[in-house]
Structures are given as structure tokens and as C-alpha cells.
Amino acid sequence: MVLQGPEFDDSDTLTSKVTFWSRLRRHRMAIAGFVVLAVMAVSALLAPWISPYDPTAIDPRWTGEAIPPCFTNGSACLGHWLGVDEVGRDLLSRLLWGARISLMIGFVTVIVEVLIGATLGAVAGYYGGWIDWVIMRVTDVFLSIPLLPLLLVLTGVVVASSNKASLSLWVIVLIIGALSWTSVARLVRASFLSLREREFAEAARAVGNGDLRIIFRHLLPNAVAPIIVQATLDVAGVIVLESVLSFLGFGVQPPQASWGSMLANAEANVTVAWWAAVFPGLCILLTVLSINYIGDGLRDALDPNMK
Amino acid sequence: MFTYIVRRTLVSIPLLILISIILYVILSNAPGGGLGPYLQNPHITPADIARLKHNLGLDQPLPIRYVRWLWTVLHGDFGWSTSNSEPVLDAIASRIPPTLLLMGVSFVVSVAIGLAAGIFSAVRPYSFADYFITTFAFFGQSMPVFWFAIMLQLLLAVHGIPLPAGYQIKLPSAGISSDYSNFSDLFTGANIGDTASHLVMPVVVLSLLSLSLYSRFMRSSLLEVTKTDYVRTAKAKGLDNRTILFKHELKNALIPVVTVLALSLPGVIGGAVVTETIFSWPGAGRMFINALQQSDIALMMGYLLILAFFVVFSNLLADVLYAVLDPRVRYD
DSSP, rough: OOOOOOOOOOOOOTTTHHHHHHHHHHHHHHHHHHHHHHHHHHHHHHHHOOSSOOOOOOOOOOOOSSOOOOHHGGGTTTOOOOOOOTBBBBHHHHEEEHHHHHHHHHHHHHHHHHHHHHHHHHHHHHHHHHHHHHHHHHHHHHSOOOHHHHHHHHHHHHHHHHHHHOOOOOHHHHHHHSSOOOOHHHHHHHHHHTTTTHHHHHHHHHTTTOOHHIIIIGGGGGGGHHHHHHHHHHHHHHHHHHHHHHHHTTOOOSSSSSSSHHHHHHHGGGGTHHHHHHHHHHHHHHHHHHHHHHHHHHHHHHTTTTO | OHHHHHHHHHHHHHHHHHHHHHHHHHHHHHHHTTTTHHTOOOOHHHHHHHHHHTTTTTSSOOHHHHHHHHHHHHTTTEEEEEETTEHHHHHHHHHHHHHHHHHHHHHHHHHHHHHHHHHHHSSSSSSHHHHHHHHHHHHHHHHHHHHHHHHHHHHHHTTTOOOOOEEEOSSSSSSSSSSSSOOOGGSSTTTTHHHHHHHHHHHHHHHHHHHHHHHHHHHHHHHHHTHHHHHHHHHTTTTTTEEEEEIIIIHHHHHHHHHHHHHHHHHHHOHHHHHHHTTOOSEEEEEEEHHHHHHHHHHHHHHHHHHHHHHHHHHHHHHHHHHHTTTTTOOO
């Protein structure tokens, strides 16, 4: 009998790395997501060189009248491809610089979140006992306070008690990261509970490795797959969260602008200058959609049985 | 089961106390320390502030203040809301009916559409309809809610559709225009049509995200069940597809879905901070934003604590429902 079908592609003769890439390639939306995200990231990195105008400068030719995007009425856009915002700043340049802030907050926050979550989850799962109990109760506390209101209160306290403009991006990153590590911690703990009983962990212990070395060199690499999937999806979640905070005025403060804070200013003028409200949101939607598809593809590729 | 519920309830008490301590510490660091609105009033002298501080016990160390606060809360007094000039519990209670109305309607709409779409696409996996629904769900899940709300407003404005974008209550007598007045008016006679027209946009916005989540969840849960042996047995017996779906598959596929629905309970009570703010809906979420902007600490504290209580409660409810619906699950 000749064996056929997709199951056979994943046979043991192939290394797991090869199956990973071949599975990922089959997920067309994930590949499209990678491409879109790469374009976003590269243009964000190159913003200082490719943005046509200074994102904070008001065009001196601006008279207070709305300047629409070029594709709507040709030459009246005065060289502003996507028009100007409600105070006469070039929208395209602001989008490019806003991408730096939105994407940076998304990725760096998730790094913070994974560092906290993986460490706590690994310690809880590896040691068990009362250490596990304490860490899991702390996780329960964090999971029981609704995230968005708590974030608003925390950033509100920081915004009000410091000079408004000095609410640095790092404060936002640290606050969101410090509140959203719980899902990563639970995932890592669950993997560690079974990993620590496996023979290779026993062997690592038998040769006299220390706990730290066993946790980080032997166990953690085996728990990486679910962390990667969760972290990817969380980048999308954090980008949305930051945009909500900034939209409500509790996130990124001027003169800096993220996609979310650009929308806060554009909302009131939406009927006069629709482009200033449409494009920043479209950037958020495209980025988040791409990341969600990437996360979906990674989940399928890393472990088809994972839910 | 009974002992399980009792034990979980007992564990919730220290959990809630811990949550209240964390919230109290955070909020006591808010500027003004509970006297924010008075500090901005030029008619209140520093001497008055000092007197207020002393009378309200705000000059005491933090642990003493916390214990006193906890004591009054346990007696059903959440303090005085400075932004509404009424007791915190009254302020929250008056926002519950509009929030329940908005969130309840959104919940029913998103459950109905979400589950139907999920079942529909799981019955025809990898068909065109399935791809369409899953793609739509991906978009819905990735959509920033507030931007969707702005786009809807723009769309209606451009096409001149007369749906109200913001909430304004009509007071028949006098010329008072306040959107926080008598909510029983919302549900009576002539106002029902007006209320319904104000509901359309926020309900559409709120439903998009949750119906996307529900449909994806329903689809994967049903697909999982379709692979089981007992479904194959049912097919082998020659039962028709409709009987298999409704009598055999759905019964089990709905179990995890119901627990997910139970977890959305706190949102129904707490309202939607962003959507209510954008559409000026006079609910609990918007009240919270107002409290935040006016550093009304007592009200924020009450809102967050009540919400945390419902989160803990709905977690317990989800676990209990899971065991009730699925006899294979045993807690001991």
C-alpha cells in the first residue's frame, strides 16, 4: 500500500525545522501578513529619511482650509500625498513617524511581558509547592482586575502627577507589560509541570546542573512554541490597547504621536477632513490583522494540535 | 459540587481583599488624594483643605485609611462621588439600567449571529461560506473598536442617514438639557423609538468584536466534536445530518462556548468604556471615564471593585456551569 496524504509529509525523516517552514508556507494569509508587517516595519524604521515633511511642522501655505489627499483632487493637495491633518501637518509623514511609536510600543511591551511571564511561569512550574501557589494567586489577582480601566487609572495617575508631556513611552510600555504577563505565565507554567517530569530533565539534574541552568537551558527551549504564538498575538493586542489609551488621551502625549493619538484629534473633524481619521485607523487595522494572521499561521506550523 | 462551590467562594474573599488593597494603593497616589476637585476650587482655602483632610481622616497613614475604608465598604457605603455629588453606589446604580440595556442587546445580537455563523461554517468546513465567515471574523477581531465607531459615524454623515451619533435625552418640560436624568423615561411610550434609534450604532460597534470571537470559538469547538467516535457511530447508524448536528454534536460543542459566554458577564455589568464615550451613552463605562477625568477617586474605586467582584464571580460561574453541563467533569 502506498502512503499518501498530508500526514505523510510530516514523517520523522524530516527535521522539525523543515516541517515548520513548509507548514508555514502553506498558510497563505500568514505569508501575506509577514509581507504587510515587513513593509510597515521597514517604512517605520526609515521614517526619518523617507517622510516627505517634518511630522510636527505646520505647512506655512496652510490657510485653515482642509487640504485633501492628492488622489481626490489632483494639484490642490500642495504635495501632501495624504493631505494634512486638522492643524496643517502632513498626514503621510505623521503616519510614518506614528508607525515607529505604535510598532515600538507593541513589540517592546511584549518583550517585557514575556520576560516577566516566562520567568514567573517557569519558577512556578519548576518548583511547584508554595512558590507555585503564591505566583498563581498573584496571577489570579491580575486576571481579576479589568485590564483597560486599570490601565487608564495607572496612566491617568502618572499623567496627572507628572508633567504631562513627560509621560514617556517607556512608562506606557512598562505599565502595559507589567499588567499583561499573566497568560504567558500560565502557558509556561503548564508546560513546565509536564516538562520537569521528563527523562531529559531528570538526566540534566543527575549530571549535577543547577536549577537555573536546567530551567533556562533545558526546559525553557522546549516551552518556546506556545510562548511564540501567544507573544505574536499579544503584539496585536498591545497595539490596539495603546491606540485606545492614546485615543482617550491617556497614552502617547504630544508632540509625539501614535496612530491612536492621531485618531483622537481627527475624530471631531471627521466630516471636514475624513482622511485624517481614515488612514491612521487603516494602519492599525492592517497591522493588527497581519499580526493575527501570522499568529494563526505560527500556531498551525508549530503545533497543529495546539488549540 | 456543593463543597467545591463553598471552597471557591471562600478563596474568593482573600482574593477580593488583595485586589482592593492593590486598587487602594494605586488610587491613593492619584493627585489630590481624594480631594482633587476641591483643590481646584479657588473659594476653598488651604486651611479648609487641611480641615477637610483631618475630618475625612486623609491625614492618617495609608494602612489605617485602608482599614477604615474597608470597614465602611463592608457596611455598604462606598463613599461620596465628588463628580456626581451623590453617594458612589447611587451614582453607579443610576448608570446600570442604560448599561444593561446597551450591553444586553449587544450580547443577544452577538451570541445569536456569532453562534449561527460559527455553526454554519463548521458544518461546511473549507467551503466558500466558511472562508468568508472566518475572514470576516478575523477582520472583526482585528478592528480597533473606536475607529470602527468613527468610520460608522462618517459613513452615516456622508450618506445623510439620520441615525443619532450621540445620546441626548429629551426632557419634555423645562429647558434642562442633561443626559443623566430620569432613565425610566427611556422605556416608556413615545421614547422607545428614540431609544432604539440611539441603540443601533453602539450595538453594531460592540457586537462586531464579540460576534467574531464567538463564531471562531463555536466553529473550532464544533469541528472538534465532529471528529469524535460517537459522531461517527451516529452517522453509521444512518441518522440524518440534522439529527446528528442538533441532538449529538451541538450538545457537546456548546459546553465550552457556554463557559466563554459566562466570562463575558462582567462586561455586561461594567459597560464599554470606549464605545459609551464615543456615542455619549450614559452608562457605567462613560461614568468611569468622567470619574477618571475629574479624579473622583471614590467612584473609580467603587466601579473597579464591583467589576472585579463580577470577574471573580463569573469565573466561578463558568467553572460550575462547565461541571453541570458536562457530567464527565468532576471537581473535588
